[in-house]
Amino acid sequence: MRTIPHTIARYVGLLKLFAHNSVLTNLEYRVNFAGALLMSLLDALWAVGGAVLFYSHRATLGGWTFPEALVVVGMFFIASGFLDAFLQPNLRDVIEAVRTGAMDYVLIKPISPMFHATLRRFRLEKLSSLGVGLALIGYALAQLRLWPGTERWIAFLGLGLAALILLYALMAMLTALCFWVVDIANIEELVFGVLDVARFPAQAFPEPVRGIISLVIPIAFVSTVPAEALLGRLTPAMALYGLAWAGAALLLSVLVWRAAVSRYTSASS
């Protein structure tokens, strides 16, 4: 029986190895970086352009001014960059591995299959969205002439991290689904589509939608809640609710993966 610190050190080492391999692969295709950056900028132009149009007709949207809403847009870009860079390429790989039976090679490795299957590959060039997101938040804060205090930054980082964990857990569960249903590309499309809701503050939506995305499907936690934390308009209860969601989702995803792996029969057998 290995000790817990030992296990953690081993997994951190593996993560470093995965990252190193991904960086090497990415550097083979350097032109992709320029292309990905251009796409992120266009996407940002689209999102910001949409927001500009909304605000040309109203001064506030669900209580958010334009620069405040830009913080939400920025957080959305960070989250979607994380999704594109880390989660989506692995999802594709797992679907392929389960379909072809190559999953065998993952399962016989002496590490957690969920860890290996969901964090194996990064696409560095997609991190351009992350840069765009940070730039948007920086611009918004400059417009607001606001420099949040330390506790707000901590709340923002904590809830931002919770948002990424939530996304990771959702994607991991989605990935596990392909052990049951082979073709889940459709479901993936749906998830990406629904995530578009996170481009704008949850309060900007009319009532049935607002309630659903704040409480039932946790899309508001992806962008609105971290932005609220940064702007100091978040109640402690909502912050705790957000953290609880992330924790619960992560736990659930681990359980789903256990069930999925125990169900796996190789393609050939």
Next chain:
Amino acid sequence: MHKLTRLLVIYPALLRAYWERAVAYRAVFAVSLLNAIFPLVMMAIWIGMAQDGPVAGFSAPDFAGYYLAAVLVRRLTGVGIVQDAERLVRSGELSVYLFRPLDVVHHFFARVLTGRVVVTPMLLAPVALAILAIPGPQFDLRPATLMRFALSCGIGLLFEFYAQWLLAGLAFWIVQTQGIAAAYQFVKAFLGGYIVPLALFPPAVSGLLTWLPFQSSVALPVEILTGRLSAEQSFLRLAIGAGWVALIALGARLLWRAGLRGYSAVGG
């Protein structure tokens, strides 16, 4: 004229072949319905704003009508051929088509035509239900309007088709056509009325946008169907759309001709 009669003989068979293919892959088409989510997100926000009074003349039911029509029209006029056409050129598969007596463009056009016959009925029922459920008339269903709507959809489809055929033709010279195509989709969706009704842009900008080719892809058919345009206005906009189609089709043809002249297939 001989060429045209020959095409009239060939097209029924071509359409039948691609129809069977489209039916076989109908699940793939169903997935394409999912990219309707983003306009519906925009619709929800506009409806939220319209709760305290109309936005630039749009009430909440107006927004619902506009975006539901946009989702429907997107299925009727939207085209996605750059990827396949580009692969044909890059991999050398194009050579197979060059042996055949029929220009390769017709294969793509027949595929595009049959594709929408498969996909549109999947959307018709939900849109019709939503329109009936929302109070207040959103669609203008008089025969004359429907005729103009059909015409505008035809022009929109031709615009989309030839614009993408033009982009695909770039594959004879450059590798990154996919990126260019993706960027084009962004611009077209935003300036063509799919994401935001043109009337909600600042007046100077929206006036300009009605003169651009993108308006015929979604904005024009939707504005006709929702009864936002008078007959004269719609004829002017139809003429603008048709003019652009002619220009783009000519450009695409010249580009493909030049490309094919310098084309030597991969692997000979």
